[in-house]
Amino acid sequence: MRTSRIWAQLTAVAVAAMLCVGCTTDTRYSQPQLDALQTRELDVPADRAYAGVIGALLEQRYQIAESDMDGGLLVATSTSGDAWAGYYRSMVQIAVQSTGASSSSVRISTSWGGQTRVDKEKIAHLHERIDVHVHTPVTDLVWEPGP
Amino acid sequence: MRRALGAIIVATALGSGCVAPRTLTRSAEIDAASDVAFRAAAATLLDDRQVFDLSDGDAGLVAGGPPSSVYGASERTTFWVTPIETERSFVIVQVHHVGYESAEALDRRLDWLLGRLRQRCILGGDVAPFDQDDQDDDAGGAPEPGGPP
Numbered sequence: 349m350r351t352s353r354i355w356a357q358l359t360a361v362a363v364a365a366m367l368c369v370g371c372t373t374d375t376r377y378s379q380p381q382l383d384a385l386q387t388r389e390l391d392v393p394a395d396r397a398y399a400g401v402i403g404a405l406l407e408q409r410y411q412i413a414e415s416d417m418d419g420g421l422l423v424a425t426s427t428s429g430d431a432w433a434g435y436y437r438s439m440v441q442i443a444v445q446s447t448g449a450s451s452s453s454v455r456i457s458t459s460w461g462g463q464t465r466v467d468k469e470k471i472a473h474l475h476e477r478i479d480v481h482v483h484t485p486v487t488d489l490v491w492e493p494g495p
Numbered sequence: 496m497r498r499a500l501g502a503i504i505v506a507t508a509l510g511s512g513c514v515a516p517r518t519l520t521r522s523a524e525i526d527a528a529s530d531v532a533f534r535a536a537a538a539t540l541l542d543d544r545q546v547f548d549l550s551d552g553d554a555g556l557v558a559g560g561p562p563s564s565v566y567g568a569s570e571r572t573t574f575w576v577t578p579i580e581t582e583r584s585f586v587i588v589q590v591h592h593v594g595y596e597s598a599e600a601l602d603r604r605l606d607w608l609l610g611r612l613r614q615r616c617i618l619g620g621d622v623a624p625f626d627q628d629d630q631d632d633d634a635g636g637a638p639e640p641g642g643p644p
Contacts, residue, residue, distance in 0.1 A: 399577060415554050
């Protein structure tokens with residue numbers, strides 16, 4: 349009798365925890381907020397920005413899945429986890445646009461678990477690395493084997 | 496019975512750790528124009544019996560993987576070729592591996608891929624025929640240009 353009551357309580361806690369997880373919602377951003385988060389202006393032409401994006405993605409161990417330099421669009425994925433815990437796949441979509449003879453813009457969109465989700469830290473970090481890559485000769489960067 | 500079950504659980508946990516995704520990168524400067532190096536990279540993937548799943552010549556990107564997965568393992572190889580001078584290129588090769596290969600084996604694989612690309616740049620179609628055993632047995636780096644298969 350007592351055991352069944354403990355089981356009932358444990359089940360209730362588990363269900364409540366699952367409901368709470370299910371209720372978690374992503375922050376909703378307005379379009380100007382999203383633009384500010386996702387887009388950075390660069391003081392280099394679009395072709396150099398595009399090369400910087402490729403370099404940053406490879407450095408951060410993304411697998412580039414799609415690339416169209418003419419259209420300025422890239423899609424890259426990243427897999428983490430293991431067979432025991434399961435694999436988690438995240439994706440970034442990057443649009444590079446020319447905004448002048450020596451200026452361009454880079455917009456990064458992130459998604460995870462099959463849904464578009466704004467990952468502020470990941471976007472900011474990638475922008476930082478892209479900035480480094482567009483302003484550093486490719487031969488001066490460190491390309492070491494990963495762990 | 497309990498010990499056997501415990502051993503199975505521990506072995507499975509340890510084994511699953513070996514199939515964590517790993518991404519390794521290696522770079523090299525190549526004495527060839529970027530278009531030559533790009534074609535050499537594509538030829539290297541074909542030599543390695545890989546199937547292209549990405550090609551963007553303007554960006555210098557080409558990637559592929561084996562036609563089928565073996566025992567749940569999978570792999571993808573990406574080459575990025577970028578010009579640094581008229582007749583000089585910088586090549587980055589990335590191998591993303593989900594499987595049981597050791598870090599040393601993946602290191603050798605990166606060496607082999609860059610070595611083959613160099614061969615292709617120098618010799619073009621005159622490169623020695625590729626044999627899968629050649630790559631597996633090669634304990635230390637790139638094959639000699641024009642050497643035996």
